[in-house]
Amino acid sequence: MIKTLTSAFKNKDIRKKLLYTLMMLVVIRIGSLLPIPGVDTEYFSTLLSGFNSGDLSYLSAFTGGSFEKMSLFALSITPYITSSIIMQLLTIAIPKLEEMQKEGEDGRLGLCLCCFLKSLLQIGSDSK
Numbered sequence: 001m002i003k004t005l006t007s008a009f010k011n012k013d014i015r016k017k018l019l020y021t022l023m024m025l026v027v028i029r030i031g032s033l034l035p036i037p038g039v040d041t042e043y044f045s046t047l048l049s050g051f052n053s054g055d056l057s058y059l060s061a062f063t064g065g066s067f068e069k070m071s072l073f074a075l076s077i078t079p080y081i082t083s084s085i086i087m088q089l090l091t092i093a094i095p096k097l098e099e100m101q102k103e104g105e106d107g108r109l110g111l112c113l114c115c116f117l118k119s120l121l122q123i124g125s126d127s128k
Helices: 002-010 012-031 041-049 055-063 078-093 095-102 105-126
Strands: none
Touching: 002 012, 078 095, 078 105, 095 105
């Protein structure tokens, strides 16, 4: 096992991928420990403690406990999905957005940027 790891780290491409994977694991772990600003984590902890003994006990296992702590990564991709749906509906109502959508790749990139910014604003407004 140790021989395999040392030989893997000798290859530059594999070493780069392994280090990237380890760094992403560290980032995800830190993000699952950071609480969402403005959220009473004790309230959610007591609220969800009743679920952990019942049928929803798998919820804590799937989220790694981040949902109980109401951590930053407990939100998952929900704000982005919501903002993407809103942007799709707005392309029908706002002619400028419809033009952006028809521009091809550059227009879609602009809409994706708008979705991303909207999701950040949504996260910020939800935490107040």
